Amino acid sequence: MKFAKPKKLSEIAQKTGAQLNSPEAGEVLVSGINTADTAESGDLVWAESKEAVEGLTGSPAAAAILPPASKGIAFPALVHPLPKLIFGMLIEEFIPVGLGDPSTSRIHPAAEIDPRAVIGGNVTIGAHTRVQAGAVIGNGCEIGENCMVAYNAVLNWGTRLGNRAIIHANAVLGTDGFGYVQKPVDGDPTTWESLKVPHAGCVIVEDDVEIGACVCIDRGLLQPTVIGKGTKIDNLVQIGHNCRIGPHNIIVGQVGFSGSITTGKNVIAAGQAGVADHSDIGDRAILMAGVKLAGKIPADSKLIGYPPMERSLFFRWATTLQDIVLVPKILRAAIESDNFDAFRQRLAETKMPERWFRLLGGMK
Template sequence: MYRLDELTARFGGELCGDGATRIGRVAPLDVAGNGDIAFLANPKYVSQLSNCQASAVILGPAVRDLTDLPRIVTSDPYLYFARVAALLNPPARSVPGSHPSATVLGTVAPSACVGPGVFVGEGSRIGEDVIVGAGASIGPGCHVGAGTIIHPRAVVYHDCIIGERCIIHSGAVIGADGFGFARQKDGVWVKIPQTGRVVIGSDVEVGANTTIDRGALDDTVIENGVKLDNQIQIAHNVRIGEHTAIAGCVGIAGSTHIGRRCMIGGQAGIIGHLEICDDVVVSAGTLVSKSIRKPGVYTASLPVQGHAEWVRNFAHLRHLDALSERVRSLEQLAKTNDKAKP
């Protein structure tokens, strides 16, 4: 457990109330109890503050006086909560060494932990303090940087590079063939060998069942600090800039380049060979069909509505061409009449 004054000494913030208050875990406002620290980052939950039973709370300056609980006041309560949560929930310590059932043909640092049933291919290098979970597979010629965690049954194909302090979740597939085919005149598809790699920087997180295809000729590149949610498809030769975050079920087609510090909402689709500049936000469900060269928020989706209303609105959309033609005809008629006036 930690005292509140220990937290402010470590992370900053203004302490209000008893600094000797001890907390052992983080919890939501509505269920927190003795020994818990809660946080208020979203104004929609401010009503829960009055009945909160937590030992302490993290909140912003605008609501600092809405409770008498011991509290830490900070300009960014959500970020502060993240740091406290990480402090209170350190990763489990692993035992260095390779499990007897693992097949290790490459080199493994003495401090690394290789779990049951793991395969490490010839020529691969596993760095210091790496953890490779049960049943994971790392193909020949790969390099996994220090402090990276590869969870059970993730797969890294041959010659891929993963930087330091990355997290690769279960079911992720790094370096499968990109979708590259040439078509004959008779319709038969001819496979194009995918000879590039996947190169992942440091401090990258790859969600469960996310797939990152290897490049066709050049590499697919995920730069430092990128955060990828679950079930994302990243095609061959895509490049994603530093500290970009992409939510679940996004599909990115081949050879698209995404800039730094972008945020891509869930179920967005990005077609191939596009350029998206730095600091772009793409709303959930948006189809990006052309390059984006100016920072900002971009949306191309309809809000939810009742079925009957949607049918009515769609019926109007079906008649837009006819309505446009009618307007043009009326404008032309008006011009003709103006000319005919004495």
């Protein structure tokens, strides 16, 4: 994201309370802000992790925001114990205030806008799109043709819908990502407070996407959160900031995706699947109901359970676990029974699976 005009690093240091890592750094001009992995020429980048700091070598960025442990590197920098907090202060400059002037919006004559909907400034709405009562379309949103934004749905500022997108009632697109910086409370080092980091990315919904009721999709930090072409999302799903959901995914009710998750094409996430941040899910993977997972998931995987495992292995594991639980009961029945008939009766009372009776000589 680019500033209206370049700024000296000394000016930013004075505004934010960060320190310069050298007197010469104060004269460096920066034209915008970015993350270290997407840096462009002239950017001031947030570089807090070891990987981000090491990546500054050869980076086109003009300067970086660094933690004190890295202040000695030969790169113009602002130094602060909480680099992401400084980055958040700069992000605020790019966040619009208020809905804007509705008279600046461009609504196609063939669009159907309920008079009880709220339309912000600089909004674009295509032909044959319907916006129902109570919907809120924020500043700078773009909506394609033949879309439907249902009752009380909210598109926060900058959200972009492709053509033929359906947003069901009470869905909320473009809320801030769940991002905070923690620091000790003044006077009480045993207690940590959470300081908000604003988000200025947007949400992009591509063509032919359907988003269910009460779905929440967070905006990215700087880069967009993207829902790929043809994806269908059921009710009550949470998708965190900076996720990139691939084309033609199916995401079922109560799925939770943390931030910065990437999915391939034709991924299926069944009900209540939970995925940790920065996971990478391959093409055609199936995340079965209730699975909890993290990391890189190969294409064509079928995962279930926690810890997650392949479907066929999971059912063998579950069967084996059930058998292990039953072994002490069988031994106890054998010890406490006076004869074989009593033993068989005790086994029947344990409600053992059919296969155990077959293994024990067809006693049932």
